[in-house]
Amino acid sequence: xxxxxxxxxxxxxxxxxxxxxxxxxxxxxxxxxxxxxxxxxxxxxxxxxxxxxxxxxxxxxxxxxxxxxxxxxxxxxxxxxxxxxxxxxxxxxxxxxxxxxxxxxxxxxxxxxxxxxxxxxxxxxxxxxxxxxxxxxxxxxxxxxxxxxxxxxxxxxxxxxxxxxxxxxxxxxxxxxxxxxxxxxxxxxxxxxxxxxxxxxxxxxxxxxxxxxxxxxxxxxxxxxxxxxxxxxxxxxxxxxxxxxxxxxxxxxxxxxxxxxxxxxxxxxxxxxxxxxxxxxxxxxxxxxxxxxxxxxxxxxxxxxxxxxxxxxxxxxxxxxxxxxxxxxxxxxxxxxxxxxxxxxxxxxxxxxxxxxxxxxxxxxxxxxxxxxxxxxxxxxxxxxxxxxxxxxxxxxxxxxxxxxxxxxxxxxxxxxxxxxxxxxxxxxxxxxxxxxxxxxxxxxxxxxxxxxxxxxxxxxxxxxxxxxxxxxxxxxxxxxxxxxxxxxxxxxxxxxxxxxxxxxxxxxxxxxxxxxxxxxxxxxxxxxxxxxxxxxxxxxxxxxxxxxxxxxxxxxxxxxxxxxxxxxxxxxxxxxxxxxxxxxxxxxxxxxxxxxxxxxxxxxxxxxxxxxxxxxxxxxxxxxxxxxxxxxxxxxxxxxxxxxxxxxxxxxxxxxxxxxxxxxxxxxxxxxxxxxxxxxxxxxxxxxxxxxxxxxxxxxxxxxxxxxxxxxxxxxxxxxxxxxxxxxxxxxxxxxxxxxxxxxxxxxxxxxxxxxxxxxxxxxxxxxxxxxxxxxxxxxxxxxxxxxxxxxxxxxxxxxxxxxxxxxxxxxxxxxxxxxxxxxxxxxxxxxxxxxxxxxxxxxxxxxxxxxxxxxxxxxxxxxxxxxxxxxxxxxxxxxxxxxxxxxxxxxxxxxxxxxxxxxxxxxxxxxxxxxxxxxxxxxxxxxxxxxxxxxxxxxxxxxxxxxxxxxxxxxxxxxxxxxxxxxxxxxxxxxxxxxxxxxxx
Ligand SMILES: Nc1ncnc2c1ncn2[C@@H]1O[C@H](COP(=O)(O)OP(=O)(O)OP(=O)(O)O)[C@@H](O)[C@H]1O
Numbered sequence: 001x002x003x004x005x006x007x008x009x010x011x012x013x014x015x016x017x018x019x020x021x022x023x024x025x026x027x028x029x030x031x032x033x034x035x036x037x038x039x040x041x042x043x044x045x046x047x048x049x050x051x052x053x054x055x056x057x058x059x060x061x062x063x064x065x066x067x068x069x070x071x072x073x074x075x076x077x078x079x080x081x082x083x084x085x086x087x088x089x090x091x092x093x094x095x096x097x098x099x100x101x102x103x104x105x106x107x108x109x110x111x112x113x114x115x116x117x118x119x120x121x122x123x124x125x126x127x128x129x130x131x132x133x134x135x136x137x138x139x140x141x142x143x144x145x146x147x148x149x150x151x152x153x154x155x156x157x158x159x160x161x162x163x164x165x166x167x168x169x170x171x172x173x174x175x176x177x178x179x180x181x182x183x184x185x186x187x188x189x190x191x192x193x194x195x196x197x198x199x200x201x202x203x204x205x206x207x208x209x210x211x212x213x214x215x216x217x218x219x220x221x222x223x224x225x226x227x228x229x230x231x232x233x234x235x236x237x238x239x240x241x242x243x244x245x246x247x248x249x250x251x252x253x254x255x256x257x258x259x260x261x262x263x264x265x266x267x268x269x270x271x272x273x274x275x276x277x278x279x280x281x282x283x284x285x286x287x288x289x290x291x292x293x294x295x296x297x298x299x300x301x302x303x304x305x306x307x308x309x310x311x312x313x314x315x316x317x318x319x320x321x322x323x324x325x326x327x328x329x330x331x332x333x334x335x336x337x338x339x340x341x342x343x344x345x346x347x348x349x350x351x352x353x354x355x356x357x358x359x360x361x362x363x364x365x366x367x368x369x370x371x372x373x374x375x376x377x378x379x380x381x382x383x384x385x386x387x388x389x390x391x392x393x394x395x396x397x398x399x400x401x402x403x404x405x406x407x408x409x410x411x412x413x414x415x416x417x418x419x420x421x422x423x424x425x426x427x428x429x430x431x432x433x434x435x436x437x438x439x440x441x442x443x444x445x446x447x448x449x450x451x452x453x454x455x456x457x458x459x460x461x462x463x464x465x466x467x468x469x470x471x472x473x474x475x476x477x478x479x480x481x482x483x484x485x486x487x488x489x490x491x492x493x494x495x496x497x498x499x500x501x502x503x504x505x506x507x508x509x510x511x512x513x514x515x516x517x518x519x520x521x522x523x524x525x526x527x528x529x530x531x532x533x534x535x536x537x538x539x540x541x542x543x544x545x546x547x548x549x550x551x552x553x554x555x556x557x558x559x560x561x562x563x564x565x566x567x568x569x570x571x572x573x574x575x576x577x578x579x580x581x582x583x584x585x586x587x588x589x590x591x592x593x594x595x596x597x598x599x600x601x602x603x604x605x606x607x608x609x610x611x612x613x614x615x616x617x618x619x620x621x622x623x624x625x626x627x628x629x630x631x632x633x634x635x636x637x638x639x640x641x642x643x644x645x646x647x648x649x650x651x652x653x654x655x656x657x658x659x660x661x662x663x664x665x666x667x668x669x670x671x672x673x674x675x676x677x678x679x680x681x682x683x684x685x686x687x688x689x690x691x692x693x694x695x696x697x698x699x700x701x702x703x704x705x706x707x708x709x710x711x712x713x714x715x716x717x718x719x720x721x722x723x724x725x726x727x728x729x730x731x732x733x734x735x736x737x738x739x740x741x742x743x744x745x746x747x748x749x750x751x752x753x754x755x756x757x758x759x760x761x762x763x764x765x766x767x768x769x770x771x772x773x774x775x776x777x778x779x780x781x782x783x784x785x786x787x788x789x790x791x792x793x794x795x796x797x798x799x800x801x802x803x804x805x806x807x808x809x810x811x812x813x814x815x816x817x818x819x820x821x822x823x824x825x826x827x828x829x830x831x832x833x834x835x836x837x838x839x840x841x842x843x844x845x846x847x848x849x850x851x852x853x854x855x856x857x858x859x860x861x862x863x864x865x866x867x868x869x870x871x872x873x874x875x876x877x878x879x880x881x882x883x884x885x886x887x888x889x890x891x892x893x894x895x896x897x898x899x900x901x902x903x904x905x906x907x908x909x910x911x912x913x914x915x916x917x918x919x920x921x922x923x924x925x926x927x928x929x930x931x932x933x934x935x936x937x938x939x940x941x942x943x944x945x946x947x948x949x950x951x952x953x954x955x956x957x958x959x960x961x962x963x964x965x966x967x968x969x970x971x972x973x974x975x976x977x978x979x980x981x982x983x984x985x986x987x
Pocket of ligand 1 (some may be wrong): 122123124125126127128131151152153154155156157158159306307531535536
């Protein structure tokens with residue numbers, strides 16, 4: 001269904017007679033004026049049966065048109081079971097007069113006035129008692145004592161870390177801070193927050209200390225920089241005071257600081273979401289990084305926090321930290337179980353378990369606890385399933401009352417379907433003129449996205465509903481999240497990724513079953529989702545509704561009862577092993593002796609959680625032997641361990657040893673026979689190894705018929721390149737005909753072959769991205785969501801940078817320092833009696849000169865390709881693609897319209913020259929607007945459709961003009977910089 005901007009003719013007796021106003025255009029403003037609409041608190045507010053009866057109840061509604069259905073009413077059961085909801089009362093928090101330490105101005109905190117004012121400006125006037133107690137734990141603020149703490153979601157953990165981190169940076173001007181977060185969205189959000197917090201703050205004067213010279217040349221203001229894969233920021237470690245990073249970037253920064261000898265500049269490392277240590281894919285890098293810091297013993301303060309840590313004491317023991325557990329949640333949450341259209345209270349999981357077992361029990365003496373509210377059954381076909389009916393009714397009720405609801409679904413498809421249903425039920429609810437305008441803006445922003453947008457959003461956004469999942473592009477997700485955050489949208493239906501990745505609070509969190517895909521979510525994820533309910537500053541209470549089917553009652557109850565799993569090391573042999581860890585420490589020259597490596601192992605979480613230490617030492621020995629065998633490390637003439645050029649390149653590029661070896665084989669092959677007359681070989685080298693892209697081209701997602709037709713369309717040189725890489729078109733043809741999904745992956749060789757085929761499949765998509773094919777077209781071609789394609793492009797950015805580093809390192813000869821000359825941190829352990837596994841192993845022949853120069857050439861070629869990858873454009877457009885908003889297709893269109901250089905663009909008139917080109921690109925959007933308007937005019941007999949079209953067209957123009965002006969300004973800046981650079985060069 002397409003968007004209909006005028007909120008269709010009323011069908012509900014409450015707001016106006018159905019279809020009686022034909023030919024009279026009714027705007028949402030008119031509706032808002034007519035309607036008596038008083039938002040009240042939802043929970044604990046009874047709605048009389050009489051009201052429902054007067055309107056005939058849901059059962060009596062008949063369908064008026066396809067766009068509208070009515071959400072079922074939710075009615076109270078009886079007076080005695082009405083849930084008493086105690087809203088948050090600010091008075092219940094102790095005052096500063098009673099507890100002076102609740103003010104950040106208190107001398108014990110010794111914080112600059114400006115920082116305290118900045119906190120107040122962001123809504124923090126008084127801190128919570130637990131925050132104060134945690135900060136006042138001895139040594140936390142003053143003597144760099146490490147700290148591990150937990151508090152419920154929304155409990156205010158970040159404030160404690162912010163205070164400790166900023167105090168460290170402000171009072172130790174030579175020191176830097178690392179703040180590590182697991183998701184890019186969180187990194188971006190936190191960077192913005194910290195930048196606001198440090199406004200107007202200056203580092204204290206200081207004349208001594210390492211790194212001071214570098215610091216002095218910089219401004220005394222605090223610089224906060226974010227680092228994450230795919231970020232286009234050119235900032236470096238030395239430019240910043242606070243680096244906000246993803247886990248991988250943080251580990252790479254620490255590695256290079258150790259290697260360069262600047263690790264002493266690091267004063268504090270804050271790790272948010274510390275429970276991620278448990279995550280086999282990414283979390284184990286947390287452990288590598290923290291183990292190095294523990295081992296270095298340089299007094300770097302480590303602060304770790306999480307809402308879901310079952311064993312904080314173990315982690316505190318490992319990190320030699322104080323630990324603090326807070327249970328405080330400023331906004332109380334009221335939890336409910338919803339089953340068969342009935343809402344039961346479940347104040348805690350025990351009560352839920354009781355309710356659940358009573359509901360499923362065949363024992364008549366087991367009477368279920370009394371429900372509080374009943375959701376009326378629906379006669380609409382779409383709402384016949386009680387689970388869907390409940391979810392839709394609860395979400396619609398929240399939105400109707402003017403609050404925000406977050407609905408979690410188990411899949412992308414179901415989140416879209418549920419969003420459409422909720423939108424249909426909210427279709428008749430008028431929004432204010434201002435909100436309507438804002439929703440128009442949201443749609444215009446979506447329509448202006450170069451990567452296109454999910455058309456289904458046109459159906460939901462006008463009713464104040466959005467959806468959010470990884471199939472959408474980042475830009476779509478950002479627009480939806482922002483619109484929800486500022487109240488333009490009232491409901492977001494999301495997959496679980498939203499709970500972990502973005503900080504969006506809601507009055508109500510509604511779980512449409514507790515599954516992610518087919519599996520039950522884990523207890524930690526469940527907490528994250530439910531913890532989104534009721535945020536300080538936004539809501540007075542929070543409510544969660546876990547809606548489930550009968551067959552799910554028991555597993556859901558078990559899930560709620562389940563203890564959070566203890567956070568364990570991922571360095572065990574069944575998970576990631578210890579090989580990468582050992583290679584990193586040797587490659588960064590942090591450790592070069594066996595004793596040093598043993599000490600490293602003793603500083604790992606693995607050591608603290610392993611059932612016996614001998615097992616860890618055996619693992620260490622096995623890892624050393626394996627690294628020697630793979631020629632990633634070698635034994636030097638001084639009987640120490642040193643990295644080979646390959647080991648060094650692997651660590652510098654952020655790869656695992658296994659991926660590094662895979663990539664190395666490909667690169668060596670490229671060096672020996674590179675297919676120069678096609679770009680396919682280069683694109684392949686830039687394509688991330690399949691498991692890195694996770695969702696793109698995993699085994700099951702290679703569509704062999706598509707693969708075959710892609711091969712058929714290739715020119716000879718490209719096909720030659722692929723054959724050289726290892727692709728056999730006959731095998732692809734065979735797989736396409738057989739309908740089989742997978743290549744066998746039983747042996748090492750089979751694994752490698754399967755990886756190559758999957759990687760080449762992704763290469764085709766990457767080639768399309770670089771050749772300016774619109775993301776929509778690529779998405780259709782591979783039958784994959786646009787978000788997945790975009791994710792591939794982004795992963796490629798990080799991977800490409802890694803490949804370039806890899807080649808550069810392979811081109812740099814490695815020298816082995818004698819023990820007394822090295823910058824090792826373990827010098828003291830090197831002695832004549834030092835035990836050395838693998839001693840006597842012949843050293844790997846050093847890399848030959850011709851190989852080194854080959855890698856150097858490859859690095860240069862890859863660097864050129866990297867710019868194309870960033871720009872998403874062909875080589876002839878690279879210059880233009882430096883300009884803000886000028887990427888891929890836009891660069892091509894400008895070029896074709898005569899703007900062939902940055903200079904030409906800088907001299908353009910945004911309105912006269914650029915806007916028409918942009919409107920040309922947006923032609924399909926105008927057509928879509930016209931279609932929508934025509935359709936609603938036909939349906940509603942709307943005489944003023946022409947005005948509506950003009951209004952939406954004007955909006956689009958305004959938006960595009962703003963973009964065009966930014967483009968011209970950006971081109972002028974780039975051109976000026978270029979002129980200055982040339983002038984410098986000529987002088
Ligand atoms: N003392 C305080 N006074 C007022 N608002 C506060 C206070 N402490 C924190 N907040 C606000 O409460 C909200 C939640 O805080 P925060 O993000 O730190 O929670 P959290 O414990 O880190 O939650 P999560 O586990 O979800 O990340 C934020 O908007 C924050 O600004």
